[in-house]
Amino acid sequence: MAATKPSGFAATLTSGYHTQSKPFLMRWIGKCGHLLEKALRGRELMAFKLTKQERSWVLYDVGNSAFVMLSTALIPVYFAALAEPGSSVVVAWGYAETVASLILALLMPFLGSLADLKGCKKKFLIGFAGTGAVACAALGFPTHALLFLVIYVLAAVMLNGSMVFYDAFLVDATSEERYDEVSSSGYAWGYIGSCIPFIACLAVVLGGGAIGIDMMLGMKIAFVITALWWIVFTIPLVRNVHQTHFKERSAHLLSSTFQGLGKTIKEIVRNKRIRLFMLAYFFYIDGVHTIIKMSTSYGTDLGIDATQLVLALLVTQFVAFPSAIAYGRLSARFGTKRMLLIAIGAYFCITLFAAFFLVSATEFWILAICVGMFQGGIQALSRSEFGKIIPKDRSNEYFGFFDIFGKYAAVMGTFLVSVFTQITGNPSVGVLSIAILFVVGFVCMARVPEGDWEDGPNAETGQQHDGLGI
Numbered sequence: 001m002a003a004t005k006p007s008g009f010a011a012t013l014t015s016g017y018h019t020q021s022k023p024f025l026m027r028w029i030g031k032c033g034h035l036l037e038k039a040l041r042g043r044e045l046m047a048f049k050l051t052k053q054e055r056s057w058v059l060y061d062v063g064n065s066a067f068v069m070l071s072t073a074l075i076p077v078y079f080a081a082l083a084e085p086g087s088s089v090v091v092a093w094g095y096a097e098t099v100a101s102l103i104l105a106l107l108m109p110f111l112g113s114l115a116d117l118k119g120c121k122k123k124f125l126i127g128f129a130g131t132g133a134v135a136c137a138a139l140g141f142p143t144h145a146l147l148f149l150v151i152y153v154l155a156a157v158m159l160n161g162s163m164v165f166y167d168a169f170l171v172d173a174t175s176e177e178r179y180d181e182v183s184s185s186g187y188a189w190g191y192i193g194s195c196i197p198f199i200a201c202l203a204v205v206l207g208g209g210a211i212g213i214d215m216m217l218g219m220k221i222a223f224v225i226t227a228l229w230w231i232v233f234t235i236p237l238v239r240n241v242h243q244t245h246f247k248e249r250s251a252h253l254l255s256s257t258f259q260g261l262g263k264t265i266k267e268i269v270r271n272k273r274i275r276l277f278m279l280a281y282f283f284y285i286d287g288v289h290t291i292i293k294m295s296t297s298y299g300t301d302l303g304i305d306a307t308q309l310v311l312a313l314l315v316t317q318f319v320a321f322p323s324a325i326a327y328g329r330l331s332a333r334f335g336t337k338r339m340l341l342i343a344i345g346a347y348f349c350i351t352l353f354a355a356f357f358l359v360s361a362t363e364f365w366i367l368a369i370c371v372g373m374f375q376g377g378i379q380a381l382s383r384s385e386f387g388k389i390i391p392k393d394r395s396n397e398y399f400g401f402f403d404i405f406g407k408y409a410a411v412m413g414t415f416l417v418s419v420f421t422q423i424t425g426n427p428s429v430g431v432l433s434i435a436i437l438f439v440v441g442f443v444c445m446a447r448v449p450e451g452d453w454e455d456g457p458n459a460e461t462g463q464q465h466d467g468l469g470i
Contacts, residue, residue: 056236057173062193063233094418112400132158140220179384184328284441290413308361324376343378
């Protein structure tokens with residue numbers, strides 16, 4: 001690596017972070033650790049006790065969320081130091097995310113159908129999680145921006161692919177009446193759990209100089225810490241959660257897999273509940289994923305201090321923990337559909353705020369807190385509600401299509417932000433394009449009729465059904 005790269009990374013990460021700000025940062029990390037300790041002791045936040053299988057399922061969210069956090073907060077900053085001077089981090093990062101999303105969208109329905117076969121779901125999860133963790137650890141080796149992006153795309157594909165199998169395990173880990181709260185617990189503990197390795201990574205990257213570790217070496221260590229955390233918290237799921245819903249193997253595996261995919265597509269088209277839900281999800285999750293993936297790059301292009309960006313995103317995790325738990329409880333009282341509509345409306349307002357008012361670190365902190373209030377809830381309830389309206393023995397297949405809608409939406413969102421930013425030279429214009437996606441998602445979700453899979457796969461009317469809570 002050229003000698004200018006380490007100093008470039010240090011300059012990028014510590015822009016505005018000098019002698020006066022270092023004591024503040026280390027005190028702030030200490031306070032985060034204290035809050036985390038209280039949160040981990042605060043089991044009274046849980047409205048019910050989790051079973052061993054449910055806890056094991058939740059812990060995988062704790063493990064993989066460490067990489068999600070690192071890729072949101074530090075990796076774009078690290079990439080900026082590797083990139084050519086004058087190049088836009090938003091544009092390059094947006095295109096990398098687009099490629100990863102396209103690969104996933106093309107692969108997951110087919111792999112999901114195979115994973116629905118008896119004994120296959122766990123094997124696919126282990127393969128994707130293991131490969132992703134290895135790729136995460138390898139991110140510290142490239143010295144060129146393009147090679148770094150290639151390895152990052154591999155890690156991102158493996159991470160998000162493993163999440164499809166993980167989501168599908170929800171129907172095996174718990175009962176349907178507990179989907180909302182267990183799914184919300186996964187996101188909640190994922191947010192708070194990801195802070196432990198992230199705080200350790202921050203301490204090594206920003207404070208390692210005291211023991212002779214420069215920032216570039218600190219980032220290499222951070223990648224390894226994150227990979228190990230991911231692996232450790234995958235083990236309980238592998239050991240304790242077993243596939244109870246599955247399809248039997250066919251004598252003609254390949255042809256039956258494609259036939260099954262065709263059948264599922266027809267069922268999605270015919271079933272009004274699933275069709276409208278997935279259409280709504282396609283649009284609103286686009287905005288959610290784009291905000292998650294592009295927030296740090298957007299703030300960097302606006303010239304916001306990198307340390308402020310990282311700390312604000314860390315606060316998002318702490319805010320998201322109780323918020324996701326609360327969303328699981330509120331869905332039981334007010335209905336899943338109503339809570340999803342509230343979250344979509346909130347994200348619309350967040351997008352307008354980011355486009356018109358975000359100019360300094362103060363506004364970015366406000367934005368981070370608002371995102372934390374709704375991010376876990378909208379993702380958790382989308383996952384649990386979809387689990388209610390699909391056949392359980394083909395959950396991977398359906399979640400594969402669910403992932404297609406989410407990933408192609410992510411393609412559209414990141415692509416729009418990158419293109420409009422590149423054309424206009426103004427990141428705010430790209431961000432503003434996200435708002436219309438929340439509007440369309442809201443309208444489609446409002447039209448989703450009530451019911452579940454047992455009410456009939458060909459349901460075309462919005463008849464009332466007791467017990468679903470939407």
